[in-house]
Amino acid sequence: xxxxxxxxxxxxxxxxxxxxxxxxxxxxxxxxxxxxxxxxxxxxxxxxxxxxxxxxxxxxxxxxxxxxxxxxxxxxxxxxxxxxxxxxxxxxxxxxxxxxxxxxxxxxxxxxxxxxxxxxxxxxxxxxxxxxxxxxxxxxxxxxxxxxxxxxxxxxxxxx
Amino acid sequence: xxxxxxxxxxxxxxxxxxxxxxxxxxxxxxxxxxxxxxxxxxxxxxxxxxxxxxxxxxxxxxxxxxxxxxxxxxxxxxxxxxxxxxxxxxxxxxxxxxxxxxxxxxxxxxxxxxxxxxxxxxxxxxxxxxxxxxxxxxxxxxxxxxxxxxxxxxxxxxxxxxxxxxxxxxxxxxxxxxxxxxxxxxxxxxxxxxxxxxxxxxxxxxxxxxxxxxxxxxxxxxxxxxxxxxxxxxxxxxxxxxxxxxxxxxxxxxxxxxxxxxxxxxxxxxxxxxxxxxxxxxxxxxxxxxxxxxxxxxxxxxxxxxxxxxxxxxxxxxxxxxxxxxxxxxxxxxxxxxxxxxxxxxxxxxxxxxxxxxxxxxxxxxxxxxxxxxxxxxxxxxxxxxxxxx
Numbered sequence: 001x002x003x004x005x006x007x008x009x010x011x012x013x014x015x016x017x018x019x020x021x022x023x024x025x026x027x028x029x030x031x032x033x034x035x036x037x038x039x040x041x042x043x044x045x046x047x048x049x050x051x052x053x054x055x056x057x058x059x060x061x062x063x064x065x066x067x068x069x070x071x072x073x074x075x076x077x078x079x080x081x082x083x084x085x086x087x088x089x090x091x092x093x094x095x096x097x098x099x100x101x102x103x104x105x106x107x108x109x110x111x112x113x114x115x116x117x118x119x120x121x122x123x124x125x126x127x128x129x130x131x132x133x134x135x136x137x138x139x140x141x142x143x144x145x146x147x148x149x150x151x152x153x154x155x156x157x158x159x160x
Numbered sequence: 161x162x163x164x165x166x167x168x169x170x171x172x173x174x175x176x177x178x179x180x181x182x183x184x185x186x187x188x189x190x191x192x193x194x195x196x197x198x199x200x201x202x203x204x205x206x207x208x209x210x211x212x213x214x215x216x217x218x219x220x221x222x223x224x225x226x227x228x229x230x231x232x233x234x235x236x237x238x239x240x241x242x243x244x245x246x247x248x249x250x251x252x253x254x255x256x257x258x259x260x261x262x263x264x265x266x267x268x269x270x271x272x273x274x275x276x277x278x279x280x281x282x283x284x285x286x287x288x289x290x291x292x293x294x295x296x297x298x299x300x301x302x303x304x305x306x307x308x309x310x311x312x313x314x315x316x317x318x319x320x321x322x323x324x325x326x327x328x329x330x331x332x333x334x335x336x337x338x339x340x341x342x343x344x345x346x347x348x349x350x351x352x353x354x355x356x357x358x359x360x361x362x363x364x365x366x367x368x369x370x371x372x373x374x375x376x377x378x379x380x381x382x383x384x385x386x387x388x389x390x391x392x393x394x395x396x397x398x399x400x401x402x403x404x405x406x407x408x409x410x411x412x413x414x415x416x417x418x419x420x421x422x423x424x425x426x427x428x429x430x431x432x433x434x435x436x437x438x439x440x441x442x443x444x445x446x447x448x449x450x451x452x453x454x455x456x457x458x459x460x461x462x463x464x465x466x467x468x469x470x471x472x473x474x475x476x477x478x479x480x481x482x483x484x485x486x487x488x489x490x491x492x493x494x495x496x497x498x499x500x501x502x503x504x505x506x507x508x509x510x511x512x513x514x515x516x517x518x519x520x521x522x523x524x525x526x527x528x529x530x531x532x533x534x535x536x537x538x539x540x541x542x543x544x545x546x547x548x549x550x
Binding site: 004008019022023024025153155156157158159160 | 199
């Protein structure tokens with residue numbers, strides 16, 4: 001049941017417990033208990049909303065920043081990662097295998113916003129060797145959801 | 161001028177679905193629950209393989225029976241799901257949808273006047289195909305109290321000296337009924353005893369929600385007297401690719417291939433390459449779609465219970481078959497009023513045989529959101545009917 005609950009609410013966190021119980025063929029109380037457990041264990045970390053900001057009048061700029069750093073003795077990459085993720089404008093921080101170390105995604109109001117964060121804050125951190133900033137121009141698909149196209153039912157309306 | 165037409169064809173009743181389709185098509189904003197195909201797109205890796213085959217210029221005929229690599233994959237698939245071994249070179253034929261396979265099997269096996277048993281409610285093609293093949297169709301009316309399964313008793317009492325073939329179609333369209341191993345064992349005994357053959361249309365086999373599907377061909381002594389039909393349309397959401405297959409003992413298969421080679425030549429090449437990919441790497445897609453259908457099925461059964469609408473619990477395909485006898489209307493009249501008043505299209509049970517009277521076929525090849533809206537409208541409708549009756 002756990003895996004099924006997670007795969008459903010990963011796509012639709014607003015589904016109510018009664019409905020969840022119906023479609024899984026289990027009791028509502030069991031679903032409620034399982035959800036509570038999942039939250040307590042930190043498996044479920046939050047219930048967010050996916051917004052296509054492009055369709056609003058609010059200006060937002062998203063950037064991916066590759067960061068190369070020197071690991072610190074005894075602390076590895078963790079210490080520096082923490083110093084970066086504490087900035088609220090930072091969306092995500094991943095440790096990456098390959099040509100660089102950390103992948104930081106960042107949201108700002110403008111290009112200037114983002115570039116000043118990178119030049120003033122990020123690249124001046126001790127241990128940061130270099131950064132490369134990529135601005136996102138268009139999001140086609142995010143979190144498994146296609147943003148640029150709406151589902152259209154093109155089937156014949158009645159078929160045997 | 162002389163009459164250009166064949167009496168046999170003219171006498172065949174037009175499909176009951178067609179008439180309804182015409183009404184629905186004119187209503188732009190109708191919500192349809194009348195579709196007999198998946199709402200999912202064909203998984204992208206399968207489509208991609210079709211595109212790739214076109215890019216590589218694989219645009220020629222394949223051998224009559226289909227690509228050998230596809231037949232080998234089909235053979236392995238049947239072996240791993242049903243533990244039945246078919247020789248890919250002599251016992252498997254790739255067809256234009258399961259529909260062609262039904263037609264071929266009947267034409268290859270029927271002599272004029274042979275009786276073909278057709279349990280109904282069932283898919284619309286069996287009866288006309290049997291007639292076109294020169295057979296006499298004999299209808300067995302399945303009952304709701306048996307959950308629309310075929311019982312040994314019903315089978316036995318329909319068999320005469322002329323009976324040659326039984327058409328089985330489980331999981332069933334339109335009822336969603338399944339036949340479990342014990343049900344099949346009971347009728348297999350009659351089939352062996354009376355020495356008849358089976359055309360088993362298992363196109364919905366991957367969509368079984370109560371244990372795995374069991375093919376009648378897997379029972380002792382049955383492979384030699386069964387034509388097993390399956391395809392890619394329902395399991396892999398590939399209806400438009402028009403690809404199915406038949407597995408049968410070589411003595412029957414040789415004759416089926418003969419008709420196929422003269423009438424069709426070969427199934428579409430692009431679709432065959434895509435199907436190879438489907439069988440090699442599609443299991444996970446099927447499992448995901450199957451789980452989604454099952455969730456919707458549970459939702460509908462729950463909703464019917466809350467509405468107080470009688471419906472046996474179906475465990476296959478993507479249809480539910482609720483009973484509307486309490487309203488004292490024909491299926492046709494019910495469906496037409498529902499469409500006019502609430503703009504929801506369902507298919508009257510009578511489209512699948514006279515014994516579908518008093519039932520509706522509701523397809524759940526729609527998103528949950530869609531089903532929720534439609535169920536609210538159906539609830540409004542039946543409450544209105546109940547008030548009228550008082």
